[in-house]
Amino acid sequence: MHIIESGNVAAASGVKLAKVQVVAAYPITPQTPLTEKLSEFVDGGEMDAQYIPVESEHSAMAVCIAASSTGSRTFTATSANGLLYMNEQLHWAAGARLPIVMCVVNRGIGAPWTVWNDHQDAISQRDTGWIQIYCCDHQQIIDTVLHAFYLAETVNVPVMVCYDGYILSHTYMPFDIPEQKDVDRFLPPFTPAYALCPEKPANLNTVTLPDIRPDIRGDMAPGYMEIRHNLHMDMRAAIDVVADIDQKFKDIFGRGGHPFIEPYRCEDADFVAICLGSLSYHLRDVVDILREEGIPVGVMGLRLYRPFPNQAVRDALSGRKGVVVFEKALSYGNQGALYADIKSALYTADNRPTIHNYILGLGGREIKTHHLEKALRASCTKPDTIGDTPEWIGLKM
């Protein structure tokens, strides 16, 4: 069914179609309309789920952790400081290998307070052991929510579905809501690896020692380091799973084909702009303008940020003359986190391009097309000037 609605409603529609059993949420702008919609679905009888209005984001993730450990499909959503308040719980959910799905409606972090969009919230949580997928439009939001449950439950790693606050969450766009019967064909019911139950008691997430240790039968059980190594290896293996799920989704719904990177006019491009989220669609306009001038440039939207698809990034960028990384977040005192990741991926490439980094749009600072155009044109015409420090776009003082 084609409708015109907000990005938050697209996300809520995906959660409903995924037949989530337990939703826990705490209000925070700009995520709130998403969980309001879910409470409407539940209270109105459209969705058979437990909606738990917790007293904090820390508790929201606690509910998801416990409900998932008890064998139910769980969902929450948050933004900015709410995500940061969950921090220890995010590590816990990943370490406990729980397939929780969470929408992160990206917003800048205080202090000073801002409610507007950037990516610092999710980027600051990149090392929690969660998979992170970024969306560029409303269709990707609803589709990615469905992907995310499949992915999380296949690899037993929680997934963040990230999309831009306001730019996507509060704007209205047409998108297709899939039929429930097709979604059921795509996404099987949740069958947990283990669920807490009195018939089969287990003591979960207990204290581990630095070394491996025998159980009562004398068989060796993993220590903390083996358990964490497993998480890492399964995260790496999840890259292939992401591609498989994208194919399966495409077979049923006809959408997809770019699980890692969504390219635009990149086939013959000597220069490639790359970024996360809706900014890549904005950059398409800029690419069109520069193409008119004869500059061979394209843009790539990176969909999968963790696990980082090093090979796909290398394949996409190796041999280009220049790569330009636009970011709405940075590692303070150094450079953009995505910039560092892309440079790292390209280190083993045969033909390394030059690479530039621009920081922009922090705290919702308006991103002007002519600013992007000027920056991208400069990077394409003077590609040899590589600095260690990113350049900032849109600073006014």
Next chain:
Amino acid sequence: MTTQSTAQTTILNLPEDELVHPGNRACSGCGLSIIYRIGLKALGRDTILVVPPSCLTVLQGLYPIAATQLPCLNVTFASTAAAATGVLGALRAQKNETTTVAAWAGDGGTSDIGLQALSGACERGENFIFICYDNEAYMNTGVQRSGTTPQGVITTTTPFSGKAQKKKDVPSIIAAHGIPYVATASASYPLDLFDKIVKAKTIQGPKYLHAHTPCPAGWGFDPRYSVKLGKLAVETGLFDLYEIENQTFRLTGASKKLIGKKRKPVREYFKTQSRFKALNDEQIESVQKEIDAKWEEYARMEQC
């Protein structure tokens, strides 16, 4: 005050089913280990436990060995009651209305870092039993003061002059949420604890049980005196056994028997533990006056 009493379980009809494996990592004389063994008997096998970091985490064993025979979810320090909410949510989603969900936390995990989540769960009316074992300091991390450490007590973070502030009255805070059942208990009166947990299981909504658990290592006494000192805390009127059922308060068991009787002086309790050695005569006298006033109020309530 009502005079209705809890069912009187005796040592003879206590369930023989042991849900704690023999051999665990509790210190000798641990008050928690007493209430854990008896409490699990009362909860029964159709129970899921939720436990934050605490001495209980250690008592329950190091991976891959567990001292408990009940399913248990270990959770982050601040999240106990919220995690119990999540277990309940999943059970409801799976149409399981029978399994008991019991959160079991220490006094720090309840009264300090865990209070927000507990308050939220009580306000939401979650159908769980929250058991706080109160050894009156952060014992698992090595005896630091908590919100429930009594005034004057020496801990590693109140090393010389003792804690300046009074003990936080957590059962009253929880009772103020208007939940259907709040009770106190003591490791020295395990049958009273057993009966209260059995009763709590029959009540819909949040149930809060606050159990006093002597700690030889943290309080500074010989482990063989754990039960004796727990009793002394009750006999001096310092720690009272009571229930608040549907907003109605009543003393139970050994505390109920103290009404109108001469209580042992608090000084007798203080002199048994090295944690009280910073208390001077004036402070002890001041505590005695507070305790006397509290018991006069109990006596007045009894007459109403």
